[in-house]
Amino acid sequence: MESNYIWPIKPKYKVAEHDKYGIRKNHYVLFKERAHSGFDITADIGTEVHPIASGRVLLAEFDGTTTEGFDAFNDGYGNKVEILNDDGRRVVYGHLREILVKPGDIVNTETIIGKTGSSGGSRVPHLHLEIRKENTEETGLAYTINPLELLPKIDLSSLKEEFTLEPYATLWRKLVSDKPWEFTKEDIPYSEDKNYIR
Numbered sequence: 001m002e003s004n005y006i007w008p009i010k011p012k013y014k015v016a017e018h019d020k021y022g023i024r025k026n027h028y029v030l031f032k033e034r035a036h037s038g039f040d041i042t043a044d045i046g047t048e049v050h051p052i053a054s055g056r057v058l059l060a061e062f063d064g065t066t067t068e069g070f071d072a073f074n075d076g077y078g079n080k081v082e083i084l085n086d087d088g089r090r091v092v093y094g095h096l097r098e099i100l101v102k103p104g105d106i107v108n109t110e111t112i113i114g115k116t117g118s119s120g121g122s123r124v125p126h127l128h129l130e131i132r133k134e135n136t137e138e139t140g141l142a143y144t145i146n147p148l149e150l151l152p153k154i155d156l157s158s159l160k161e162e163f164t165l166e167p168y169a170t171l172w173r174k175l176v177s178d179k180p181w182e183f184t185k186e187d188i189p190y191s192e193d194k195n196y197i198r
């Protein structure tokens with residue numbers, strides 16, 4: 001597949017299995033297998049986010065979705081922006097610290113739509129990038145495309161930088177280790193602390 005998309009932020013840190021599109025063997029909020037409909041880019045808090053293509057803002061709000069039976073805050077997108085690309089695809093930018101656009105805004109790849117954070121179902125500061133095949137509210141692997149198929153090619157294995165901001169870095173190091181699924185709730189003691197989940 002070809003596109004003229006740009007990366008919404010510049011990838012900097014090592015990529016973990018947990019970041020990738022597809023099935024996660026152990027999800028760091030739910031601690032069970034779960035599909036991941038986007039690609040996660042670990043980022044310093046406050047990194048400026050650009051749309052991957054020009055389009056129009058559909059939603060710019062906090063998503064506080066809570067999975068039934070789940071006891072922490074929520075496992076939703078947190079502060080998210082949804083943009084309808086001019087090419088007809090809907091793109092979700094999740095877990096932002098700050099939102100800088102509103103519904104109806106016309107945006108292009110120069111626009112700063114928000115700043116990265118760790119709001120919603122996030123335990124390491126990152127941007128969740130989700131590209132839907134068309135303009136749909138449905139998420140899941142059937143409705144989305146692996147962003148790496150459409151973004152400009154980067155050799156992600158060449159990214160070597162370590163994420164060091166605690167308390168998140170303890171979990172992050174497990175995610176990029178050679179046993180990337182062997183983390184437990186004990187590795188995320190801040191899971192219910194609002195000072196960290198934002």
Ligand SMILES: [Zn+2]
Pocket residue numbers: 036038039040127128129
């Ligand atoms: Zn994600």
